[in-house]
Amino acid sequence: xxxxxxxxxxxxxxxxxxxxxxxxxxxxxxxxxxxxxxxxxxxxxxxxxxxxxxxxxxxxxxxxxxxxxxxxxxxxxxxxxxxxxxxxxxxxxxxxxxxxxxxxxxxxxxxxxxxxxxxxxxxxxxxxxxxxxxxxxxxxxxxxxxxxxxxxxxxxxxxxxxxxxxxxxxxxxxxxxxxxxxxxxxxx
Amino acid sequence: xxxxxxxxxxxxxxxxxxxxxxxxxxxxxxxxxxxxxxxxxxxxxxxxxxxxxxxxxxxxxxxxxxxxxxxxxxxxxxxxxxxxxxxxxxxxxxxxxxxxxxxxxxxxxxxxxxxxxxxxxxxxxxxxxxxxxxxxxxxxxxxxxxxxxxxxxxxxxxxxxxxxxxxxxxxxxxxxxxxxxxxxxxxx
Numbered sequence: 001x002x003x004x005x006x007x008x009x010x011x012x013x014x015x016x017x018x019x020x021x022x023x024x025x026x027x028x029x030x031x032x033x034x035x036x037x038x039x040x041x042x043x044x045x046x047x048x049x050x051x052x053x054x055x056x057x058x059x060x061x062x063x064x065x066x067x068x069x070x071x072x073x074x075x076x077x078x079x080x081x082x083x084x085x086x087x088x089x090x091x092x093x094x095x096x097x098x099x100x101x102x103x104x105x106x107x108x109x110x111x112x113x114x115x116x117x118x119x120x121x122x123x124x125x126x127x128x129x130x131x132x133x134x135x136x137x138x139x140x141x142x143x144x145x146x147x148x149x150x151x152x153x154x155x156x157x158x159x160x161x162x163x164x165x166x167x168x169x170x171x172x173x174x175x176x177x178x179x180x181x182x183x184x185x186x187x188x
Numbered sequence: 189x190x191x192x193x194x195x196x197x198x199x200x201x202x203x204x205x206x207x208x209x210x211x212x213x214x215x216x217x218x219x220x221x222x223x224x225x226x227x228x229x230x231x232x233x234x235x236x237x238x239x240x241x242x243x244x245x246x247x248x249x250x251x252x253x254x255x256x257x258x259x260x261x262x263x264x265x266x267x268x269x270x271x272x273x274x275x276x277x278x279x280x281x282x283x284x285x286x287x288x289x290x291x292x293x294x295x296x297x298x299x300x301x302x303x304x305x306x307x308x309x310x311x312x313x314x315x316x317x318x319x320x321x322x323x324x325x326x327x328x329x330x331x332x333x334x335x336x337x338x339x340x341x342x343x344x345x346x347x348x349x350x351x352x353x354x355x356x357x358x359x360x361x362x363x364x365x366x367x368x369x370x371x372x373x374x375x376x
Contacts, residue, residue, distance in 0.1 A: 004261050004333055006254050016204045016212055022229050022307075024204055024212060029256065031331060040256060041210055043231065045307065066194050068217065068228060069308040073192050076305060111351020113359055115303060117264060119210075119233065120257040124356055143219060145192055160367040163299020168312055171301055172356045175363010179349040 005032035050079040052177040059150040074166040088125035101136040104129035193220035238267040240365040247338040276313035289324040292317035
């Protein structure tokens with residue numbers, strides 16, 4: 001592999017600040033060939049977790065709700081913002097309980113991923129929650145009304161292949177979960 | 189399924205405008221229960237395409253490059269912004285040629301996906317480019333230096349399951365591609 005160089009940030013200005021939800025930044029960056037780019041935009045929004053909840057019998061929980069970023073109804077996985085200083089796994093346990101009423105006996109971290117390679121935005125920490133058990137009623141406290149559905153993995157795979165989901169996060173989390181579940185035993 | 193209601197946008201203010209890259213909007217929205225939320229933030233950035241290029245022999249092309257949104261080197265799929273009025277498939281063909289020097293004999297649309305369910309941001313149109321053939325040298329014209337690698341599907345599946353990729357888009361596109369490639373013949 002070649003020796004790819006990093007860009008150098010020479011200066012950063014804050015263009016807009018709406019704490020705790022958003023900061024818009026303009027970087028002045030120097031490229032490896034010496035060119036200087038002014039006002040390269042970056043976004044900062046809070047990091048969050050997303051969870052793929054699986055029952056021992058294999059079904060996966062999805063939430064049907066209105067999403068204002070889409071302007072329509074979609075199915076998505078449980079997710080939520082990390083609150084100040086919280087460990088992402090603790091956020092995942094809290095959100096799973098709030099949004100599905102479940103606790104999980106076994107947790108697996110599937111990685112953490114930046115939302116925009118160009119603009120940054122924030123990081124999603126993705127978890128598989130295995131052997132989920134219902135211990136309470138869902139009560140998300142979110143602005144959105146939500147409907148909890150337990151779906152078979154075959155149905156989710158079919159809908160993923162058909163391009164039925166509308167949010168990149170749902171697609172990424174299901175893709176990660178199936179790559180992990182399909183991996184040979186020694187690689188898990 | 190229950191009858192989930194949409195939110196109603198009462199008013200929209202532009203908080204920041206940096207054409208052609210970014211608009212930050214603040215919506216005043218009315219929830220189905222009558223509550224009114226002020227300053228619900230939305231982001232608008234240009235729509236783009238991402239491509240999963242596959243050779244007839246099965247290898248998939250990835251690009252190794254520095255990404256300023258991450259601040260580090262990552263591997264990603266060919267991608268690029270849709271230029272004014274362009275059909276997304278035309279953008280995909282242009283970007284495949286620019287970034288890999290390939291043309292593809294068979295194209296399959298895998299869906300289009302919004303980047304943030306809460307904030308909106310933009311839409312990614314994802315394509316599988318089957319039977320790619322090298323007809324030129326890569327010349328992306330992007331700010332980033334890029335290194336083209338052809339990887340086996342087994343290696344990509346292993347790395348996906350291990351959480352090795354750093355951008356949610358890469359994960360989503362590989363997840364979509366494998367769901368499609370693994371689907372029974374009748375569902376494709």
